[in-house]
Amino acid sequence: EAGVVQSPRYKIIEKKQPVAFWCNPISGHNTLYWYRQNLGQGPELLIRYENEEAVDDSQLPKDRFSAERLKGVDSTLKIQPAELGDSAVYLCASKVTQSYNEQFFGPGTRLTVL
């Protein structure tokens, strides 16, 4: 079974530039999460999708961050414009809805904003 796929793995941009991250969850996983992980800290939830619906985006900085999951499968997270403080690892995870079991994480995208 293929795991959660994320691309790119690394991204270096200058501040004020836009950037986008892509995630393809495990097949059949209707719940998808985007997390941000700062260096030396645990992941913090940005947004959660149930199929194509964003059901929790309270932690998403909506002035510059946006996300979509149009067909309820893969998802894109965008930052426009990026700021120095956005440097972090952006993790995507998925799970089977209605299950209190584990989330499956992708390898993450390491973003560096110069």
Place this chain on the structure above:
Amino acid sequence: SQQGEEDPQALSIQEGENATMNCSYKTSINNLQWYRQNSGRGLVHLILIRSNEREKHSGRLRVTLDTSKKSSSLLITASRAADTASYFCATDGNAGNMLTFGGGTRLMVKP
């Protein structure tokens, strides 16, 4: 904001020794999960313990949960160099489908 606090923040032991990590949290939970993260990689689920359970084992892992103290511990027995990683506890609260992670314990096992 992060719900859990891991203790210690960093731990260095020799191969073969046991490693114990603790996690404290603030609000009521449905379950608590432990994840491992190797350098530069995503998180891997290790074990889940439900709020009505007190202890759970999986291979060399032993997890305890004390809901009255809002705390959990992860014990890794007979550690190996390959256990070197960051370990995070994550709580699944009443909303379900939501995990709140702690800051992690960075474990180094020296060969």
